[in-house]
Amino acid sequence: MQDFLIMNSLGFPILSVLIFLPLAGSMLLFLLPSDGGAKFWTLLVTLVTAAISLILYRDFNTGTAMFQFGEHHAWIPMLKINYTLGVDGISLLLVLMTTLLMPLCVLGSWRYIKTRVRPFMFCLLIMETSMLGVFMALDFVLFYILWEAMLIPMYLLIAIWGGPRKVYASIKFFLYTLAGSVMLLVAIIALYLENGTFSIPMMMGNGYSSAFQFWVFLAFFLAFAIKVPMFPFHTWLPAAHVEAPTAGSVILASVLLKMGTYGFLRFCLPITPEASLALMPYVLWLSVAGILYGGFTALAQQDMKKLIAYSSVGHMGFITLGIFVFNTQGIEGALLQMINHGVTTGALFLCVGMIYERTHSRELAVAAGVGQYMPVYVTFLAFFSLSSLAFPGTNGFVGEFLILAGAFTHNKILAACTIPGALLAAAYMFRMLQRVAWGGVNNPDQSHLSDLSAREILTLAPLLLFVFWIGLAPKPFMDIMHTSVAHLIGQVEVAKIQQSAAMLATLVP
Amino acid sequence: MKMALFLPELFLLFSCLVVFLLSLGNPAPRRVRNITTGLVVISVLACYLSLDMNGELFYRAYRIDLFSQLFKLLILGGLALLLLFSTELKGIRENTRTEYYLFLLLSTLGLVMLVSCVELLSIVVALELSSFALYILVPMRDDHAGLRTQMEAGIKYILFGVVATGVMLFGMSYLFGLTGSTYLNEIVPAIANIGPTPAVVVGLLMVMGGFFFKLGVLPFHFWLPDIYQGASNETTTFIAAIPKLGAVALLIRVTGMAEPAGDSVASVLAVLAVCSMFYGNLSALVQKDIKRMLGFSAIAHAGFVILGMITLKESGYAFAIYYITGYMVMNLACFLVICKVSSQGENILVSDLTGLYKRSPILSLTLTVGMFALAGIPPFVGFMGKFMLLTNALENGFLTVVILAALNTAIAIYYYLSVVRVSFCTDQEERGPLTVDFSTKLVSLALMLIIIAMGVAPAGMVEIAQSAVKSIMM
Numbered sequence: 001m002q003d004f005l006i007m008n009s010l011g012f013p014i015l016s017v018l019i020f021l022p023l024a025g026s027m028l029l030f031l032l033p034s035d036g037g038a039k040f041w042t043l044l045v046t047l048v049t050a051a052i053s054l055i056l057y058r059d060f061n062t063g064t065a066m067f068q069f070g071e072h073h074a075w076i077p078m079l080k081i082n083y084t085l086g087v088d089g090i091s092l093l094l095v096l097m098t099t100l101l102m103p104l105c106v107l108g109s110w111r112y113i114k115t116r117v118r119p120f121m122f123c124l125l126i127m128e129t130s131m132l133g134v135f136m137a138l139d140f141v142l143f144y145i146l147w148e149a150m151l152i153p154m155y156l157l158i159a160i161w162g163g164p165r166k167v168y169a170s171i172k173f174f175l176y177t178l179a180g181s182v183m184l185l186v187a188i189i190a191l192y193l194e195n196g197t198f199s200i201p202m203m204m205g206n207g208y209s210s211a212f213q214f215w216v217f218l219a220f221f222l223a224f225a226i227k228v229p230m231f232p233f234h235t236w237l238p239a240a241h242v243e244a245p246t247a248g249s250v251i252l253a254s255v256l257l258k259m260g261t262y263g264f265l266r267f268c269l270p271i272t273p274e275a276s277l278a279l280m281p282y283v284l285w286l287s288v289a290g291i292l293y294g295g296f297t298a299l300a301q302q303d304m305k306k307l308i309a310y311s312s313v314g315h316m317g318f319i320t321l322g323i324f325v326f327n328t329q330g331i332e333g334a335l336l337q338m339i340n341h342g343v344t345t346g347a348l349f350l351c352v353g354m355i356y357e358r359t360h361s362r363e364l365a366v367a368a369g370v371g372q373y374m375p376v377y378v379t380f381l382a383f384f385s386l387s388s389l390a391f392p393g394t395n396g397f398v399g400e401f402l403i404l405a406g407a408f409t410h411n412k413i414l415a416a417c418t419i420p421g422a423l424l425a426a427a428y429m430f431r432m433l434q435r436v437a438w439g440g441v442n443n444p445d446q447s448h449l450s451d452l453s454a455r456e457i458l459t460l461a462p463l464l465l466f467v468f469w470i471g472l473a474p475k476p477f478m479d480i481m482h483t484s485v486a487h488l489i490g491q492v493e494v495a496k497i498q499q500s501a502a503m504l505a506t507l508v509p
Numbered sequence: 510m511k512m513a514l515f516l517p518e519l520f521l522l523f524s525c526l527v528v529f530l531l532s533l534g535n536p537a538p539r540r541v542r543n544i545t546t547g548l549v550v551i552s553v554l555a556c557y558l559s560l561d562m563n564g565e566l567f568y569r570a571y572r573i574d575l576f577s578q579l580f581k582l583l584i585l586g587g588l589a590l591l592l593l594f595s596t597e598l599k600g601i602r603e604n605t606r607t608e609y610y611l612f613l614l615l616s617t618l619g620l621v622m623l624v625s626c627v628e629l630l631s632i633v634v635a636l637e638l639s640s641f642a643l644y645i646l647v648p649m650r651d652d653h654a655g656l657r658t659q660m661e662a663g664i665k666y667i668l669f670g671v672v673a674t675g676v677m678l679f680g681m682s683y684l685f686g687l688t689g690s691t692y693l694n695e696i697v698p699a700i701a702n703i704g705p706t707p708a709v710v711v712g713l714l715m716v717m718g719g720f721f722f723k724l725g726v727l728p729f730h731f732w733l734p735d736i737y738q739g740a741s742n743e744t745t746t747f748i749a750a751i752p753k754l755g756a757v758a759l760l761i762r763v764t765g766m767a768e769p770a771g772d773s774v775a776s777v778l779a780v781l782a783v784c785s786m787f788y789g790n791l792s793a794l795v796q797k798d799i800k801r802m803l804g805f806s807a808i809a810h811a812g813f814v815i816l817g818m819i820t821l822k823e824s825g826y827a828f829a830i831y832y833i834t835g836y837m838v839m840n841l842a843c844f845l846v847i848c849k850v851s852s853q854g855e856n857i858l859v860s861d862l863t864g865l866y867k868r869s870p871i872l873s874l875t876l877t878v879g880m881f882a883l884a885g886i887p888p889f890v891g892f893m894g895k896f897m898l899l900t901n902a903l904e905n906g907f908l909t910v911v912i913l914a915a916l917n918t919a920i921a922i923y924y925y926l927s928v929v930r931v932s933f934c935t936d937q938e939e940r941g942p943l944t945v946d947f948s949t950k951l952v953s954l955a956l957m958l959i960i961i962a963m964g965v966a967p968a969g970m971v972e973i974a975q976s977a978v979k980s981i982m983m
Contacts, residue, residue, distance in 0.1 A: 155929075175926065
């Protein structure tokens with residue numbers, strides 16, 4: 001078999017099971033007699049998927065950078081397209097995050113979704129299938145199909161169950177992401193013609209010409225930067241977040257945005273290392289711009305969902321910053337921060353959803369002072385806010401610290417420019433927390449609000465557990481990624497050496 | 510001469526006769542429909558059984574091989590699906606419904622014969638048989654609004670059709686003059702001897718013109734949006750889905766001859782393809798009538814199919830066959846919804862689809878799948894088809910064409926998505942739910958399944974298409 005792939009030896013194709021279990025579950029949804037049954041069924045399917053994914057964690061070998069649990073079958077032989085799956089240290093955490101978040105998304109929509117419950121759950125499960133597939137695919141066509149297929153359930157989630165401007169938001173989301181991906185497709189075909197294969201690992205580090213790398217990188221960048229979204233390409237995000245139902249927002253923030261940064265790590269750096277190196281400064285400064293822009297805009301929001309959406313632009317800026325400083329700390333920090341952002345922002349969106357279910361508004365002014373009547377809720381919100389602003393002891397701190405450390409080793413001026421971003425995060429998060437917890441003299445009457453139910457506590461508690469687990473003992477998470485990140489850095493280093501050698505060659509005739 | 514080879518065609522001819530005899534009396538429309546559908550379903554089976562047959566008929570003017578039989582199966586299969594869901598035939602005057610079926614079958618017969626013809630004059634005869642039936646079908650519309658657009662459409666169709674035939678015949682006279690034969694298998698080696706002279710290139714391109722007309726490729730596209738709009742919904746469904754298969758089959762046969770003149774023919778085709786895409790997509794953006802919109806999008810899709818031919822390679826032809834098959838299925842899915850939403854056979858505006866997902870979930874799902882597939886979004890067949898065509902074109906060095914085509918995909922998404930969008934909008938005054946009969950439900954489920962299955966597992970279809978293409982490239 002290929003030398004990059006350790007074949008699966010578990011006795012059953014675990015990755016395929018993970019991908020197709022939700023799909024199979026979705027097919028059975030419409031046979032269920034009631035909406036309530038559909039909810040329980042979906043919860044069951046996502047829980048079983050999550051449980052199976054833990055086997056990955058148990059059996060994962062942290063000592064190798066190769067792809068593990070591999071599966072390889074011919075799919076479309078005339079174009080040399082294969083069905084190849086595998087996970088390494090970079091994708092494993094994202095896979096786990098996705099599977100573990102999905103049951104919480106189901107729980108979070110338990111009351112929120114009142115109409116057309118079965119189609120909603122259907123969309124959720126299809127989403128899970130395509131998201132997991134994106135993180136596991138090692139064949140570029142497989143990757144692209146799943147990457148794009150995911151747009152349809154997300155589009156439907158926003159367009160059917162979204163807020164008042166759902167149609168506008170969904171179409172904007174769809175067009176933006178799709179426009180970026182179309183050029184990705186051309187780049188994929190171009191890579192295929194260079195390599196004669198669609199296998200992603202076989203495309204890595206092949207030493208393409210600089211011009212070729214440049215164009216491929218640009219196509220990659222367009223697709224991934226829109227997905228992240230990086231600063232000038234971010235305009236679809238607040239609209240989509242605000243209009244999406246809670247589960248949709250959670251999936252968008254926690255998983256979909258990560259697909260963009262995952263794309264940078266998985267494709268840009270190893271396949272087009274020279275172009276990545278050459279264009280690095282531009283990406284870094286765009287990241288800084290995103291951090292500052294996201295922070296300032298979040299500070300001005302009155303709508304809690306918008307506030308968190310814009311804070312995501314800033315947080316994702318930190319992640320792209322970490323990726324493109326090209327050192328171990330930066331990339332490991334970025335990878336960890338991808339998980340952290342998934343946990344924390346997912347939780348914050350769930351929190352906003354809980355307020356919305358009670359007051360039918362997301363305005364800060366309406367939510368002001370709910371702390372008096374909802375102490376448990378505010379406790380959760382406080383911890384998640386602290387995590388979001390990277391308070392020491394929470395997960396956000398570890399990730400952001402690593403990224404900043406990486407950025408300082410790379411370029412002190414650049415790193416210094418991001419400091420106001422960190423301060424801004426504290427400002428807008430505390431502003432929100434203060435209003436929600438205590439409010440002021442003009443608090444609306446909220447005595448009718450009930451505190452969190454057991455189901456809602458059950459939804460948030462696992463996320464809180466991760467906030468502190470990663471915050472206090474990040475080692476098990478870091479261990480998973482070490483070898484793969486080291487391998488990735490190695491691939492970029494080779495390009496660095498080649499680049500300086502090429503420069504030398506031009507200088508010394 | 511083994512007439513067994515001709516059995517599917519003979520059965521279709523027999524079916525025409527049955528319907529003709531029925532039309533002499535005054536039968537209940539329901540009965541005619543059931544009989545016609547039954548006959549077509551049987552002919553699909555007959556075609557399926559004759560898939561492996563090989564041979565020549567009628568002084569070698571008529572060839573039976575995998576290529577022709579595959580196309581026959583696809584054409585008749587498409588017609589069967591169409592008949593199964595167009596149960597009501599709302600757009601056709603009640604007293605002419607029997608005749609409607611008769612001409613539908615005649616046009617199909619023409620197409621079925623067309624894909625087997627390997628001699629220039631029989632090609633013309635078969636093509637005209639199918640076209641003349643359509644010239645009659647177009648004005649047969651029951652015109653509630655009294656706009657008489659169907660008459661205008663019919664006249665336009667005839668006029669443009671005749672011009673296209675004229676151009677084609679003129680081109681054929683070139684080929685005959687140069688090679689002294691009307692048989693394709695004699696023309697091919699003769700052209701190879703002559704080489705890429707201007708006369709050969711012009712002759713070939715003019716012959717292609719006749720098929721460009723059927724397919725709606727740019728300089729021969731003028732009829733298309735008007736006829737889509739003017740003809741009844743059911744007729745448009747047929748025109749949109751089925752004759753294109755015949756056109757692609759013949760285009761493959763003719764471009765197959767063009768190898769010696771390859772470069773010039775390929776570059777002309779590439780330019781036409783790109784122009785068709787831009788013209789079709791940009792015009793479709795502003796359409797309000799959904800049939801007209803799909804008409805313009807058909808011009809763009811015709812451009813895409815041509816991408817399979819510019820490489821002049823077997824694989825490209827196979828992908829073109831795959832694409833046009835997928836296109837037929839996607840179109841059937843979209844037009845199924847149009848036929849059902851239209852209450853009296855009138856034209857549907859995009860805004861008429863507002864709130865469709867509340868009125869009929871299955872129709873809105875079919876429409877969503879169909880539109881996403883036409884837009885080329887995975888995992889549907891439209892994506893896989895485009896992907897293969899683009900890969901193949903890029904493999905043969907058409908980088909600019911591929912980038913322009915990809916750009917077009919992005920433009921097209923906007924109008925396809927706008928159709929899906931309105932179907933999820935709720936409208937102010939709620940329209941009543943739409944009832945959909947059982948056979949329509951079944952067909953729409955089948956269409957969705959085919960769209961997904963062909964997209965996810967294209968290998969089988971492409972393999973068949975490849976061996977079909979091999980069977981004509983001797």
